Amino acid sequence: MTRTLLRVAVALLVVMAGAVGAVAPGAATGDASGQELQCEFPATFEDAGGEDVQIDEQPDEIVTLNPSAAQTMWEIGAEDRVTGVSQYAMYLDGAEERTDITDEEGGTSVEQVIDLEPDLVLAPNTIPEDTVDQLRTEGDLTVYHFESATSIDDVREKTELIGQLVGECEGAEDTVAWMDDELEEVADRIEGEEPTIYFEFFETTAGQDTFQDDVLSTAGGENVAAAAGIEGWGQMSQEQLAEQNPDWLLIIEGHELPSGEGVEQSTALQEDNVVEVTEEHMQQPAPRVVYAVSEINEQLYAESDENGVADEEVDDETTGDDTAADDEEPDAIPGFGIAAALAALLSVVALRRR
Known part of the structure; x- marks a missing residue:
C-alpha cells in the first residue's frame, strides 16, 4: 500500500471518532444532567474497551491523540498540562509548542508518546486496540480509550468526563454551562x-x-x-x-x-x-x-431576525415606546x-x- 493510500485508510477510521466514555461503578461520577462532578484521586474509570483505568493522582502531563480531546483540554483550561498533540490539533493556540506525536503515515507514533512519559493518554476510539495495548504494555502508560460521539450531548458528557480524568471539574462545568447558554440562544431563534x-x-x-x-x-x-x-x-x-x-x-x-x-x-x-x-x-x-x-x-433564521426587528420598530412607533432601541443584542x-x-x-x- 502506498503512503498516500495508507494515510487515507487511517483517515477513514476517524469518521467514527469521538470522545465519550463511562465511569466505573463506585468511581468519580458526573454527567450533563447537572450532577456535581468529582475530581478526587485515586479514581477508577471504565473506558470504551471495558478496561478499568486507575488514576492515582491528578495527572500533570497529558498526551491527546486526537484534536477533539485536545480542543476540550484547551476549553476547560487544562492546556498547560498537555505535552503532546496530533498534527491535526496544531490550530489550537500554543499547540505548536507541544510535541507532535503523529507518525509519517498520519497515525500515532507509539515511540514518541512513550518517550514523553505522560501521566495520562487520551485516545480516540479510532486508535486501534493494538496501539492502546502497546502504550499500556511497552510504555506502562495509563490510557483512556474513548467511545464515539454522535451527538452534542455526547460532547457535553465527554467534556465532563475529561474534566474528571484530569482533575479540572470546575473548568469542565463552566465549559458545559457556556455551551448550554449559547445553545439556548440558538433555540430561541x-x-x-x-x-x-x-x-x-x-x-x-x-x-x-x-x-x-x-x-x-x-x-x-x-x-x-x-x-x-x-x-x-x-x-x-x-x-x-x-x-x-x-x-x-x-x-x-x-x-x-x-x-x-x-x-x-x-x-x-x-x-x-x-x-x-x-x-x-x-x-x-x-x-x-x-x-x-x-x-x-x-x-x-436571519430573515426571521430581520422581520422580528422590523415588527418591534412598528410596534414601538404605534405605542410610542422607544425602549426597543435600547435593547442589547444577544451575546x-x-x-x-x-x-x-x-x-x-x-x-x-x-x-x-x-
Missing part, C-alpha cells in the same frame, strides 16, 4: 418550519446517527440526507437531491460548492443560500461545535462502485482531524 439543508463533504454527506446530523438539527435545520434515509456517511444521488430540494447548502470553508443537476436546480443554489463553517468546529466533537451551530442557525458566541468508494475515502481525509 428557531421558529416556524425548519429549513432543509444539505451538507456535502468530499462528495459524501452525513446522514442519520452522525454527529453532524445532530449539529444541523440543533441549529434548527432539517438534514435532507437523514430525511432520505441515509445512515452514517454516504452519498445522495442527484435524483434524491432533486426530490429533497434543499433550501440551504452547507460547506466547509475553503471547499467548493457541490455540483450536479440536483444541486444546481435546488432552491439553495437558485437563491444562493450557502453557509460556510470552519472545519474544526463542524467536524470535531468538542465544545467549539457551538460556533458551527450558531453560525448555521444565524444564517437559516456573540466567544469540524458502491469504485468512484463511490473513492469518494467515501476522500470524504474522511479531513475528518481524520477529529
